[in-house]
Amino acid sequence: MSVSPALLEVEDLVVRYPIHRGLVGSATRQPRRNVHAVEGVSLSLGRGEMLALVGESGCGKTTTAQAVLRLVDPVSGSIRFEGRDLVPLGSRELRPLRRRIQVVYQDPYESLDPRFRVRAAVEEPLLIHRLGGSKVERAQRVRDALVRVELSPPELYLDRYPHELSGGQRQRVAIAAALALEPDVLVADEPVSMLDVSVRAGVLNVLDGLRREGLAILMITHDLSTAVRFAQRIAVMYLGRIVEEGPATSVVRNPQHPYTKALLSVVPRRDPRDRQRPQILRGETPDAVAIPTGCRFHPRCPVAIERCAVEDPALAQPAAAEDGHRAACLLLPSR
Amino acid sequence: MTAPLLQIEDLHVWFDLEDGGELHAVQGVNLSLEPGERLGLVGESGCGKTTTALAIMGLLPPSASVSGRVLLDGEDILAGGEAAIRPHRWVDIAIVFQGAMNSLNPVRRIGDQIVEALELHGRAKGDTARARTSELLESVGVPAGRASRYPHELSGGMRQRAAIAMALSCNPRVLIADEPTTALDVMVQAQILELLDGLCRDFELALVLVTHDLPVVAQLCNRCAVMYAGEIVERGPLETLYHEPGHPYTRMLFAASPDLGMGDEPMLSIPGAPPRLDRPIDGCPFRARCDSAFADCIVRPRLLPIGEGHDAACHLNTRVPA
Numbered sequence: 001m002s003v004s005p006a007l008l009e010v011e012d013l014v015v016r017y018p019i020h021r022g023l024v025g026s027a028t029r030q031p032r033r034n035v036h037a038v039e040g041v042s043l044s045l046g047r048g049e050m051l052a053l054v055g056e057s058g059c060g061k062t063t064t065a066q067a068v069l070r071l072v073d074p075v076s077g078s079i080r081f082e083g084r085d086l087v088p089l090g091s092r093e094l095r096p097l098r099r100r101i102q103v104v105y106q107d108p109y110e111s112l113d114p115r116f117r118v119r120a121a122v123e124e125p126l127l128i129h130r131l132g133g134s135k136v137e138r139a140q141r142v143r144d145a146l147v148r149v150e151l152s153p154p155e156l157y158l159d160r161y162p163h164e165l166s167g168g169q170r171q172r173v174a175i176a177a178a179l180a181l182e183p184d185v186l187v188a189d190e191p192v193s194m195l196d197v198s199v200r201a202g203v204l205n206v207l208d209g210l211r212r213e214g215l216a217i218l219m220i221t222h223d224l225s226t227a228v229r230f231a232q233r234i235a236v237m238y239l240g241r242i243v244e245e246g247p248a249t250s251v252v253r254n255p256q257h258p259y260t261k262a263l264l265s266v267v268p269r270r271d272p273r274d275r276q277r278p279q280i281l282r283g284e285t286p287d288a289v290a291i292p293t294g295c296r297f298h299p300r301c302p303v304a305i306e307r308c309a310v311e312d313p314a315l316a317q318p319a320a321a322e323d324g325h326r327a328a329c330l331l332l333p334s335r
Numbered sequence: 336m337t338a339p340l341l342q343i344e345d346l347h348v349w350f351d352l353e354d355g356g357e358l359h360a361v362q363g364v365n366l367s368l369e370p371g372e373r374l375g376l377v378g379e380s381g382c383g384k385t386t387t388a389l390a391i392m393g394l395l396p397p398s399a400s401v402s403g404r405v406l407l408d409g410e411d412i413l414a415g416g417e418a419a420i421r422p423h424r425w426v427d428i429a430i431v432f433q434g435a436m437n438s439l440n441p442v443r444r445i446g447d448q449i450v451e452a453l454e455l456h457g458r459a460k461g462d463t464a465r466a467r468t469s470e471l472l473e474s475v476g477v478p479a480g481r482a483s484r485y486p487h488e489l490s491g492g493m494r495q496r497a498a499i500a501m502a503l504s505c506n507p508r509v510l511i512a513d514e515p516t517t518a519l520d521v522m523v524q525a526q527i528l529e530l531l532d533g534l535c536r537d538f539e540l541a542l543v544l545v546t547h548d549l550p551v552v553a554q555l556c557n558r559c560a561v562m563y564a565g566e567i568v569e570r571g572p573l574e575t576l577y578h579e580p581g582h583p584y585t586r587m588l589f590a591a592s593p594d595l596g597m598g599d600e601p602m603l604s605i606p607g608a609p610p611r612l613d614r615p616i617d618g619c620p621f622r623a624r625c626d627s628a629f630a631d632c633i634v635r636p637r638l639l640p641i642g643e644g645h646d647a648a649c650h651l652n653t654r655v656p657a
Contacts, residue, residue: 056521196379197548197588198591198604200591200604201603201604205602205604223593225592225593226593228595229602252595262522263522264595266524266525267521268524268548268550268553269554269594270549270550270589270592271578272573278525280526280529284490284492
């Protein structure tokens, strides 16, 4: 365990979205219902670290990220940045902190304004935050940001429009725009899933380089292959909970939770000789409105026992796992 | 020797551009497919793989002109235009698209769409068609009760299954699946791949899996054709392509695909971008991005046999050691 406090620390985060009952629903006094998007998530992220938040659609990984960005309001829990809880802060107090936690989205075709040249797209955040000093200094910061994402020499790109760039180059511009504010934390929400395979590695290597320089990265992804290659830690989410979490290689090579095991078994391997028997879970991504009792994974779990329908397991370190590797399963003997 | 089930010979596709130019999207593709075979057609976006698939189906827009031959049981279904392809489309060759949204009509119940497909092709009528629809849906893992749902009421995985059910309604012998799992979660992807695998095995269905995702092909297919800039640059058994690639593009594509078993080895991207297809290509189309280009590459290489069922279009294979 590191001695210094983590840069970002999320504790017992709960986010629910109310479901609108509609006029008839409220007139007939139907009970209010919620989507339980995130139900008690804790995680920590240090400088120079990439944490991959992995799981299927609807597991709450993006909601967790949005809460960290303070784009949605949690029902409870805390989000401490350098020890200071962001949850009770109002928009005025948040403003100076927002520049320090930046985000890159999945689709660089959507996230860049088609009418903005690269120069303007990267400068815009500086103008909004009234940062970067004089016009000349701002121009320098824009250049520096482009160089950091390996769009160099920057002169080649400054005056281009998004449509004149490839998908990979657009995503680099989006990263540069986030970097212009010199953030401490970067949330990357599926940063390469829209890109061609041939350019994904380039963008991921850029993020890896930034991490090595000290940036803390929270990467949301459904791709375990990418997670194990680039992240230091992996947290696997299922239905609003983290079910397993630990050092990336430990989670992938020595998975403990039945859900992680199943998820890993269905990841296609590039070597046809590595074809393995996938352990396919039946049914669909579960409904976050009606959460199962006990362990929320038990209805799809291949090894569930009766107790799993009653008892809700907490994250703990299994006997067979290394330090800092935790899983939430009743069937795992703990230390 | 009997003709292969499906054979594509020297297929070319050009698109008319608004500025009066032409885009040569497919530049002489040759492929053959046997019953029950699973062929992966892979490459980056814009390499011509989807255009090839649409050309086989005769579904290209009017702005496209096509040349070459598409032989089904030895009979050319391309030369006779729409009249020649219509009796075979959906009946012998069917296609499903990414996310199923292009396969299904969003404003009609999925059951009705499948019934219509059955009736249109004279496969069944009325109650028989309804019963067959339920059967088809169940066979791909959609509960028959969902027949009355609209596409948007189904999850992505269920929608893709329904699209597959519709494509199978006339018992085709060839199924073209264009990025069938691209927008899906890994677990749902695994379910769809398992379904396609079972269909190929149980019904001797021949599959053409069009995708940019090599690991998905490695999971499901036995043969693979790699497309680049409108042509096939390498084809052969998948194991051979992975372990002994005959084209640097194939090698670099595999190296750019992340894998669970990767250690600290660098994950490489392929520098640059594919050449524009609206102007003539000079020399090997990959040479500007290739890590092994040499003097000979100013001449465009042809696809030549380099091993058992293994062809590649690269001068490295015929290079005389100095």
